[in-house]
Ligand SMILES: CSC[C@@H](O)[C@@H](O)C(=O)COP(=O)(O)O
């Protein structure tokens with residue numbers, strides 16, 4: 001007889017279903033080109049469901065979702081988790097209330113990350129859609145979306161994210177020439193943050209083009 005799983009398989013099936021449905025829609029918008037991007041959902045206090053590395057994110061099935069512990073180690077599987085697993089699990093470790101982390105590579109996110117890498121952040125102000133980050137209370141707020149240097153060294157990248165989180169609350173960041181990470185308490189909130197960042201970055205790029 002095999003050992004019992006250390007997580008609830010029904011909860012995993014629920015999380016995997018949510019990832020599959022939502023990522024299919026994000027992918028249809030062209031935000032996950034060439035197998036890029038990764039997605040996760042908290043299962044419980046010690047486990048998260050995350051996409052297997054290298055899979056076509058536009059065609060995810062349950063076989064493309066696996067379980068890791070919050071150190072990023074595979075649990076009860078021989079699959080290899082996303083190369084960027086640490087960027088997901090660091091958020092689950094740090095914030096018990098975070099339930100979902102979404103990472104995409106849209107053209108808007110990638111171009112914006114390159115344009116604002118020098119400044120180290122994108123300043124977002126004056127937009128109604130900023131209410132997506134304030135619990136819909138006010139648009140009279142501003143937000144700095146950090147832009148981090150890209151590296152394949154995940155502990156280095158995760159340390160930079162941690163250093164930022166020590167000083168400011170935030171719901172996402174860009175990585176230069178790479179893409180966007182966004183998160184939330186659950187899938188709808190993480191998706192709202194991701195979509196708001198995408199829209200606001202698109203507005204900033206368009207404004208820059210028009211003001212040239
Ligand atoms: C295919 S290039 C993109 C990857 O290098 C990486 O940034 C990415 O987002 C997907 O990696 P993955 O290991 O499939 O989760």
Ligand SMILES: [Zn+2]
Nearest residue numbers: 036037178179
């Ligand atoms: Zn990536």
